[in-house]
Amino acid sequence: PKQIYLKDYAPPAFLISETYLDVVLDPAETRVKSRLSVVPNPALKRRATEIKLDGELLRLLRVCIDGAPVDEQRLVATDKDLTIRDVPAKPFTLEIETICDPAANKALSGLYLSRGVYCTQCEAEGFRRITYYLDRPDVLSKFRVRIEGVKPDTPVLLSNGNLVQTGDLPGKRHFAVWEDPFPKPSYLFALVAGKLAMVEDSIMTRSGRAVTLRIYVEPGKEDRCDWAMKSLKRAMRWDEDRFGLEYDLDMFMIVAVSDFNMGAMENKGLNVFNDALILARPDTATDSDYERIEGVIAHEYFHNWTGNRVTCRDWFQLCLKEGLTVFRDQEFTADQRSAVVKRIEDVRWLRSMQFTEDAGPLAHPVRPSSFIEINNFYTRTVYNKGAELCRMLQTVLGRDGFRKGLDLYFDRHDGQAVTVEDFVSALGDANGADLSAYLLWYNQAGTPTLDARLSYSEGAKEARLTLSQTFPDLPGQPKRKAVPIPVKLGLLGPNGGEIPLEVEGKPVDGGLVVLSKKKEVFTFEKVGSRPVLSLLRDFSAPVNLNAGARDKDMLTLIRADTDLFNRWQNAQAFALKHIVALASANAKGENARVEPRFVAAVGEVADDDTLEHAYRAAFLALPSESDVALAIGENVDPEAIHQARTLLRAAMGKSLRAILESVYERSAPAEPYNPDAESAGRRALRQSALSLLAAGKSRFGIARVKEQAKTATNMTESFGALSILSQVGGEAYDQALQRFHRRWKDEPLVINKWFALQASSPSPDTLARVADLVANPLFSIQNPNRVRSVYGAFAHGNQVRFNDASGAGYDLIANAVIEIDGFNPQMASRLVGAFESWRIFEPKRRALAGKALGRILDRKELSPDVFEIVSKIVG
Numbered sequence: 062p063k064q065i066y067l068k069d070y071a072p073p074a075f076l077i078s079e080t081y082l083d084v085v086l087d088p089a090e091t092r093v094k095s096r097l098s099v100v101p102n103p104a105l106k107r108r109a110t111e112i113k114l115d116g117e118l119l120r121l122l123r124v125c126i127d128g129a130p131v132d133e134q135r136l137v138a139t140d141k142d143l144t145i146r147d148v149p150a151k152p153f154t155l156e157i158e159t160i161c162d163p164a165a166n167k168a169l170s171g172l173y174l175s176r177g178v179y180c181t182q183c184e185a186e187g188f189r190r191i192t193y194y195l196d197r198p199d200v201l202s203k204f205r206v207r208i209e210g211v212k213p214d215t216p217v218l219l220s221n222g223n224l225v226q227t228g229d230l231p232g233k234r235h236f237a238v239w240e241d242p243f244p245k246p247s248y249l250f251a252l253v254a255g256k257l258a259m260v261e262d263s264i265m266t267r268s269g270r271a272v273t274l275r276i277y278v279e280p281g282k283e284d285r286c287d288w289a290m291k292s293l294k295r296a297m298r299w300d301e302d303r304f305g306l307e308y309d310l311d312m313f314m315i316v317a318v319s320d321f322n323m324g325a326m327e328n329k330g331l332n333v334f335n336d337a338l339i340l341a342r343p344d345t346a347t348d349s350d351y352e353r354i355e356g357v358i359a360h361e362y363f364h365n366w367t368g369n370r371v372t373c374r375d376w377f378q379l380c381l382k383e384g385l386t387v388f389r390d391q392e393f394t395a396d397q398r399s400a401v402v403k404r405i406e407d408v409r410w411l412r413s414m415q416f417t418e419d420a421g422p423l424a425h426p427v428r429p430s431s432f433i434e435i436n437n438f439y440t441r442t443v444y445n446k447g448a449e450l451c452r453m454l455q456t457v458l459g460r461d462g463f464r465k466g467l468d469l470y471f472d473r474h475d476g477q478a479v480t481v482e483d484f485v486s487a488l489g490d491a492n493g494a495d496l497s498a499y500l501l502w503y504n505q506a507g508t509p510t511l512d513a514r515l516s517y518s519e520g521a522k523e524a525r526l527t528l529s530q531t532f533p534d535l536p537g538q539p540k541r542k543a544v545p546i547p548v549k550l551g552l553l554g555p556n557g558g559e560i561p562l563e564v565e566g567k568p569v570d571g572g573l574v575v576l577s578k579k580k581e582v583f584t585f586e587k588v589g590s591r592p593v594l595s596l597l598r599d600f601s602a603p604v605n606l607n608a609g610a611r612d613k614d615m616l617t618l619i620r621a622d623t624d625l626f627n628r629w630q631n632a633q634a635f636a637l638k639h640i641v642a643l644a645s646a647n648a649k650g651e652n653a654r655v656e657p658r659f660v661a662a663v664g665e666v667a668d669d670d671t672l673e674h675a676y677r678a679a680f681l682a683l684p685s686e687s688d689v690a691l692a693i694g695e696n697v698d699p700e701a702i703h704q705a706r707t708l709l710r711a712a713m714g715k716s717l718r719a720i721l722e723s724v725y726e727r728s729a730p731a732e733p734y735n736p737d738a739e740s741a742g743r744r745a746l747r748q749s750a751l752s753l754l755a756a757g758k759s760r761f762g763i764a765r766v767k768e769q770a771k772t773a774t775n776m777t778e779s780f781g782a783l784s785i786l787s788q789v790g791g792e793a794y795d796q797a798l799q800r801f802h803r804r805w806k807d808e809p810l811v812i813n814k815w816f817a818l819q820a821s822s823p824s825p826d827t828l829a830r831v832a833d834l835v836a837n838p839l840f841s842i843q844n845p846n847r848v849r850s851v852y853g854a855f856a857h858g859n860q861v862r863f864n865d866a867s868g869a870g871y872d873l874i875a876n877a878v879i880e881i882d883g884f885n886p887q888m889a890s891r892l893v894g895a896f897e898s899w900r901i902f903e904p905k906r907r908a909l910a911g912k913a914l915g916r917i918l919d920r921k922e923l924s925p926d927v928f929e930i931v932s933k934i935v936g
């Protein structure tokens with residue numbers, strides 16, 4: 062397979078001003094006639110004499126230029142493209158007729174069938190499986206699309222933009238014509254056809270235009286669209302208020318499908334969603350489902366400006382739309398819910414998932430410089446570190462400055478395909494600032510470590526803060542330069558009060574200093590006594606913090622920091638250090654002691670009714686087993702980590718029993734079920750309390766869990782109880798599992814949870830259970846949601862059993878990867894990524910994982926997707 066390099070970017074030789082598609086649907090033989098208005102790119106001096114179009118898995122029937130058939134000698138077709146020789150030197154009309162086979166398409170890229178519904182997924186390079194085209198994001202075209210099908214099978218016919226014509230045809234057939242007035246790259250094309258029910262609403266934009274909103278779902282599921290629709294309306298309003306961005310078509314449509322590789326797709330005016338991210342009813346969806354639906358609906362909607370109106374010049378710039386759009390959806394959720402809790406959730410996820418990626422063999426810059434398969438770069442780094450970079454720029458410019466910058470970005474680039482440099486320049490120019498040093502963040506892989514040392518001079522009443530940065534060694538990454546690191550901080554006085562920050566006689570704005578070199582000293586004046594340093598508030602930069610803080614100071618911060626985020630951050634850091642120590646004692650067969658001061662401090666927070674429930678719930682959640690593994694970094698024994706973490710949880714459950722029981726009793730949400738943040742926070746706190754109580758073997762706790770598993774009327778509490786029972790095990794668990802299965806066996810989205818819970822259990826019988834699960838008639842290896850809920854949950858969410866000492870976990874996943882790669886390379890390559898941390902484990906496991914990986918790499922028929930990931934992982 063071939064590497065593609067950013068430095069080789071060249072503008073297209075031709076543009077396509079208009080695209081007309083005539084699609085005649087048929088399960089095995091869909092006929093696509095295209096008529097393209099091709100224009101030599103006026104920006105280029107040299108005229109090309111041939112045009113090369115992308116195309117895969119197409120049967121070519123006919124090519125005409127300006128109405129005349131092109132004879133065979135002028136055509137060169139490979140399995141990837143079609144070259145047409147001797148094309149006119151002036152604009153011409155190119156007509157191409159091809160056949161594709163949606164029913165055979167199990168890769169779910171291009172046009173395929175999902176439970177009888179035709180749908181498309183074109184990002185990144187799926188359009189070339191529908192027709193020959195210049196399938197690259199810098200070719201923007203106006204689309205007009207005619208869809209024809211058998212009316213009883215496909216009563217609904219949808220594409221982007223506005224519906225301009227419909228009609229019946231002989232033989233129970235009919236057609237619809239859609240026209241999208243906004244030029245777009247092919248990856249934003251969408252077509253959907255099938256038997257779909259629809260829920261409709263409308264919204265008035267702030268300039269007074271009425272927009273029709275439609276959600277299409279499988280008939281019978283109409284009662285599960287309320288939340289998605291409400292979320293959409295809130296997102297539309299929010300984008301107007303916060304960023305002045307208004308919707309631009311008369312209709313916005315969303316379709317939910319059950320077979321989908323990603324979460325959702327932002328096609329212009331016609332988003333296609335994984336149904337797991339649309340459908341919600343209190344009895345079938347949990348609070349987290351509701352929150353995710355709200356966030357992803359917003360994310361895809363926000364793409365209409367950040368991605369669609371202004372798009373990417375090439376796929377190396379993917380973070381330009383994804384990082385920025387994730388940042389926007391994070392800000393939206395922060396406004397809808399609790400800002401600090403949202404920040405905690407995002408930082409927890411970033412540190413655990415993105416930092417792992419950034420520290421391992423798959424590390425790459427937010428803007429990569431090369432790839433084999435772009436689908437492998439829809440990563441935690443591009444998305445979530447990309448979002449952190451936008452956040453950092455907002456921290457430096459301030460909210461208003463950032464908004465001014467975005468305004469200028471849209472003024473300059475609406476309708477264009479641009480680069481990260483264009484984005485950073487617009488932000489800088491609008492604020493008279495030079496932000497070019499921040500480009501380093503986009504171009505260098507790896508998480509920097511920020512070291513901080515504070516010294517205090519009693520005589521001078523000065524606190525000197527020395528900040529310095531280093532990059533970790535990463536194989537294959539060039540030497541990295543120092544990056545600008547915005548550091549939000551505070552100094553706490555002896556009574557926990559905030560000391561005003563002053564440097565060289567001037568107050569420090571917003572408590573923000575920027576480390577712009579490898580090392581710098583900041584001297585804070587008029588500090589009356591030795592302060593406690595509260596560092597990296599709000600996680601103002603995506604770095605590993607090494608503050609070398611004393612336990613005593615960390616406990617002070619956990620109890621008394623005025624910054625809520627940093628109370629949590631210090632509690633996590635403390636817990637992490639503590640579990641690492643417990644695991645190490647455990648591995649050496651030494652007696653490990655739980656730190657009572659830490660447990661007490663956490664108990665105080667849990668008990669504090671002046672704090673939000675969701676915040677207290679977040680506080681009770683310890684770092685995950687993989688977080689601990691990452692912190693240890695080498696010779697990791699996952700069993701020791703699992704035991705250490707279990708020990709700490711049990712100790713917390715025991716010593717905090719009275720507090721947790723009382724918190725449980727007094728946090729009940731109002732009935733009936735309401736998915737709002739306040740009620741969800743109450744349920745989350747009760748769940749955390751019950752879970753710790755069960756870990757501490759509290760009779761009260763276990764009785765409540767059993768009862769809740771039987772009587773809960775919403776999925777949050779019902780599934781919450783089932784997950785706690787899975788830790789307890791025994792007959793009660795097995796019975797509850799069976800009850801759950803009986804009740805929900807006809808609801809695939811609920812059964813996904815049932816699958817995932819069993820696959821992520823640390824219990825030694827999980828390997829056998831997973832073998833049963835994939836043999837269950839409700840499982841289908843061709844459905845991505847099912848694969849994620851069994852294999853994905855096991856490989857990504859069950860550190861101790863995936864890394865089982867027998868090597869059986871590795872073999873299970875290697876076999877699944879090989880099988881799935883035969884029909885869906887994107888899904889296979891996601892799954893094999895679970896091996897990314899294999900080198901940090903102890904030698905026996907390392908050897909077994911290496912063998913499993915070698916077995917994959919030995920296959921002759923590997924997709925480029927899996928080849929790229931595995932060859933990097935093996936290194």
Ligand code: DPP
Pocket residue numbers: 184323324325326327360361364383
């Ligand atoms: N649909 C995916 C997302 O929005 C890819 N663009 O992130």
Ligand code: ZN
Pocket residue numbers: 360364382383386
């Ligand atoms: Zn996105």
